[in-house]
Amino acid sequence: MNHSLPATTYSPVMKGFHWATVLLLIVQYALGWTMPDIRRGMQPESLMNLHMSFGVVIGLLILARAAWRVLTPQPAPDTTLPAWQRKAAAAVHGLLYLLVLVLVFTGWAYASQRGWTVTLFGAIPLPALFETGSPTGHAVGELHEGLVTVLLLVVGAHVLGALAHLVLWHDGVMQRMLPRVGQGR
Ligand code: HEM
Numbered sequence: 001m002n003h004s005l006p007a008t009t010y011s012p013v014m015k016g017f018h019w020a021t022v023l024l025l026i027v028q029y030a031l032g033w034t035m036p037d038i039r040r041g042m043q044p045e046s047l048m049n050l051h052m053s054f055g056v057v058i059g060l061l062i063l064a065r066a067a068w069r070v071l072t073p074q075p076a077p078d079t080t081l082p083a084w085q086r087k088a089a090a091a092v093h094g095l096l097y098l099l100v101l102v103l104v105f106t107g108w109a110y111a112s113q114r115g116w117t118v119t120l121f122g123a124i125p126l127p128a129l130f131e132t133g134s135p136t137g138h139a140v141g142e143l144h145e146g147l148v149t150v151l152l153l154v155v156g157a158h159v160l161g162a163l164a165h166l167v168l169w170h171d172g173v174m175q176r177m178l179p180r181v182g183q184g185r
């Protein structure tokens with residue numbers, strides 16, 4: 001690759017962040033849907049504790065990824081694409097970061113207002129975001145379940161977009177985020 005030209009693909013670090021987020025979100029949805037339904041007065045069991053730990057990991061990962069995105073040069077949007085596609089992609093990408101962060105916040109709020117301690121895999125206890133029984137914490141926590149579906153829909157639109165570039169438009173947008181095995185970078 002000629003390093004004097006602007007990059008046309010994401011860096012290996014950005015690709016790593018992207019695909020690590022995808023894997024962790026798959027695990028997180030699987031845990032969220034298999035763990036038992038919450039009943040009044042119950043304490044979190046192992047699947048729920050895993051869900052909360054993975055949620056915190058996803059939160060840290062998305063913050064590190066956002067920082068990396070802002071602090072290091074990113075490939076310019078493909079200028080051969082129509083403006084509406086560039087605008088739509090930028091909006092969807094921003095929304096994806098926001099939704100993941102807000103999901104972590106609402107999940108943590110849900111746990112806090114129930115008096116559950118969120119830990120990183122049982123090792124590191126984290127502070128509560130709201131007091132036990134807090135009406136605000138309850139209202140924020142109640143948003144978690146609905147936002148789970150909103151994230152799924154936005155991810156669906158994002159993936160459909162990526163697939164359209166790959167199979168309909170053949171414009172190399174998908175390749176910007178795929179690992180380039182055996183080509184050095
Ligand atoms: C991006 C991160 C997250 C995703 C994608 C996610 C996803 C989910 C899903 C799919 C459910 C099941 C909802 C249902 O019953 O249909 C759920 C529930 C739950 N999550 Fe998360 N979660 C995330 C982060 C967190 C975090 C960080 C915590 C706590 C620290 C947390 C705590 C909870 C709790 C307590 C429930 C049960 C309450 C409820 O059903 O609303 N989640 N989550």
Ligand code: HEM
Nearest residue numbers: 018021022025069089093096097155159162173174176177
């Ligand atoms: C199989 C699923 C997925 C595929 C095929 C896919 C594909 C892609 C592609 C091709 C790009 C580059 C777009 C461009 O060059 O402008 C991209 C960027 C991006 N994707 Fe995905 N994606 C997937 C899942 C996800 C998920 C679950 C998230 C949730 C957070 C996500 C968040 C992003 C973001 C924020 C960007 C912008 C670049 C960045 O800041 O990392 N993607 N994706």
